[in-house]
Amino acid sequence: MNLVDRIDALLPQTQCTRCGYDGCRPYAQALADDLTAINRCPPGGAQGIEALAALLGRALIPLDPDCGSEADAGVAFIDQNACIGCARCLLPCPVDAIIGSQRYLHTVLECDCNGCELCLASCPVDCIVMRPRASGAGAPTAAENRARYERHRTRTQRSAHERAALLAERKRAVPTPDEPRSQ
Numbered sequence: 233m234n235l236v237d238r239i240d241a242l243l244p245q246t247q248c249t250r251c252g253y254d255g256c257r258p259y260a261q262a263l264a265d266d267l268t269a270i271n272r273c274p275p276g277g278a279q280g281i282e283a284l285a286a287l288l289g290r291a292l293i294p295l296d297p298d299c300g301s302e303a304d305a306g307v308a309f310i311d312q313n314a315c316i317g318c319a320r321c322l323l324p325c326p327v328d329a330i331i332g333s334q335r336y337l338h339t340v341l342e343c344d345c346n347g348c349e350l351c352l353a354s355c356p357v358d359c360i361v362m363r364p365r366a367s368g369a370g371a372p373t374a375a376e377n378r379a380r381y382e383r384h385r386t387r388t389q390r391s392a393h394e395r396a397a398l399l400a401e402r403k404r405a406v407p408t409p410d411e412p413r414s415q
């Protein structure tokens with residue numbers, strides 16, 4: 233395992249971007265390159281800072297309040313009376329915890345939601361709110377978050393490639409001004 237992998241293994245994998253990086257892996261890379269501080273991950277909290285300090289041989293420092301606080305992650309909740317089924321919240325969710333499709337009400341799978349809050353800004357009618365997790369239910373583990381995020385990335389990359397291929401095919405089918413249109 234290289235250093236980036238070892239750092240990444242200590243991060244909670246919510247992909248929330250509160251550290252100021254585009255997910256856990258980019259933050260791990262910046263830490264390995266000595267470009268950032270070890271105290272920028274609110275979901276990892278004090279325990280995470282301790283683990284990073286031990287691995288990287290750095291001094292213990294408190295969580296940077298500019299990144300957020302170490303509160304228990306809530307879960308997203310969609311107000312079914314207000315949801316217009318636009319599906320804009322699907323893509324930003326790094327773990328595909330929201331189910332629904334165009335013109336249908338959407339809902340959050342509480343057991344998969346890691347509380348990253350990335351869906352909130354995507355909703356044009358502000359009908360997603362964060363709530364405390366139901367008592368007794370734990371947040372997903374880093375391993376679960378990582379596995380779901382990898383599935384999400386594979387799926388979204390495949391969709392992007394398929395879309396690009398379809399567009400290229402359609403462009404090829406557009407006749408030039410001198411060409412007759414095919415029937």
Ligand code: SF4
Pocket residue numbers: 243244245246247248249250251252253254255256257259272273274275276
């Ligand atoms: S979980 Fe921590 S390291 Fe990962 S994106 Fe959020 S703040 Fe950054």
Ligand code: SF4
Pocket residue numbers: 307308324325326327328329330340344345346347348349350351352
């Ligand atoms: S439902 Fe919202 S808060 Fe929950 S994991 Fe997905 S984007 Fe994050």
Ligand code: SF4
Pocket residue numbers: 310314315316317318319320321322332337338354355356357358359360
């Ligand atoms: S973005 Fe908001 S309105 Fe659109 S489907 Fe998601 S929850 Fe419903």
